[in-house]
Amino acid sequence: MSEHTVVPQPASPPSAGSPATDGQEPLVKTTNLVKIYEDKDQVPVKALNGVDFQVAPGEFTAIAGPSGSGKTTLLNLIGGLDKPTSGTVVVAGQDLGALSRNALATFRLHNLGFIFQAYNLIPVLTAEENAEFNLLLQGVPPKERHERVLQEFEDLGISSELIHRRPNKLSGGQQQRVAVARALVSRPKLILADEPTANLDSKTGARLLDKMRDLNERTGITFLFSTHDPMVMERARRLVILRDGLITEDEVRG
Numbered sequence: 200m201s202e203h204t205v206v207p208q209p210a211s212p213p214s215a216g217s218p219a220t221d222g223q224e225p226l227v228k229t230t231n232l233v234k235i236y237e238d239k240d241q242v243p244v245k246a247l248n249g250v251d252f253q254v255a256p257g258e259f260t261a262i263a264g265p266s267g268s269g270k271t272t273l274l275n276l277i278g279g280l281d282k283p284t285s286g287t288v289v290v291a292g293q294d295l296g297a298l299s300r301n302a303l304a305t306f307r308l309h310n311l312g313f314i315f316q317a318y319n320l321i322p323v324l325t326a327e328e329n330a331e332f333n334l335l336l337q338g339v340p341p342k343e344r345h346e347r348v349l350q351e352f353e354d355l356g357i358s359s360e361l362i363h364r365r366p367n368k369l370s371g372g373q374q375q376r377v378a379v380a381r382a383l384v385s386r387p388k389l390i391l392a393d394e395p396t397a398n399l400d401s402k403t404g405a406r407l408l409d410k411m412r413d414l415n416e417r418t419g420i421t422f423l424f425s426t427h428d429p430m431v432m433e434r435a436r437r438l439v440i441l442r443d444g445l446i447t448e449d450e451v452r453g
């Protein structure tokens with residue numbers, strides 16, 4: 200595969216708006232998605248069993264299901280962090296399987312934000328440096344980076360005295376909010392969050408979810424997150440249940 204493919208731009212910008220409505224161009228579309236891993240003894244493990252799944256622009260959707268049901272695998276494939284065994288993933292009109300590694304990295308940088316269970320902040324960078332990382336890669340000038348990060352921190356309730364701290368001097372909740380700021384500040388079309396509240400106490404987790412939902416409503420950024428936390432499921436506007444690598448329930452609450 201060529202490493203120098205020109206990055207195709209998304210076909211049409213999604214309109215911000217209502218969740219899961221019919222007839223809208225989906226922001227995410229997976230077709231017959233299969234992922235088979237091999238375990239240590241090279242025994243195949245079928246993590247996804249042919250998943251057909253769509254997300255409309257503006258949704259705030261949770262994928263729930265027991266441990267091992269395939270949630271992380273599905274998010275990783277939608278985020279282009281891993282390749283399916285078979286089937287396709289289309290995000291913002293782009294078939295991810297058609298992109299070279301480099302083109303995929305560029306596509307992710309301009310379209311996606313990631314929030315992980317373990318925050319994944321870079322330990323040697325300050326809160327501000329972590330949050331501005333994608334803007335730096337995008338070539339945004341320093342002054343603009345600084346202003347945008349400060350604004351994001353303010354919106355997320357991250358106090359200005361924390362901006363020069365390294366992650367090990369921040370609480371779990373503060374680290375996760377910095378990770379959310381990092382994902383949001385470049386205004387991606389889609390934010391993928393893998394169990395974003397897993398390492399937070401329930402009050403901090405609930406506050407973070409309310410913040411994310413508020414941002415979703417204000418900015419129209421689409422959120423797709425995995426969880427097995429009932430508090431998170433309660434706050435989702437659409438709840439998809441995954442079992443043994445297949446969607447078994449899909450409920451829109453409006």
Ligand code: ADP
Nearest residue numbers: 236237238244246265266267268269270271272
């Ligand atoms: P969840 O996030 O819902 O807990 P995962 O997507 O992590 O589920 O895992 C789905 C299945 O795939 C599980 O059986 C898991 O053990 C297996 N699996 C996940 N990642 C790997 C891997 N890198 N190598 C082998 N098996 C894996």
Ligand code: MG
Nearest residue numbers: 270271272393
């Ligand atoms: Mg997982």
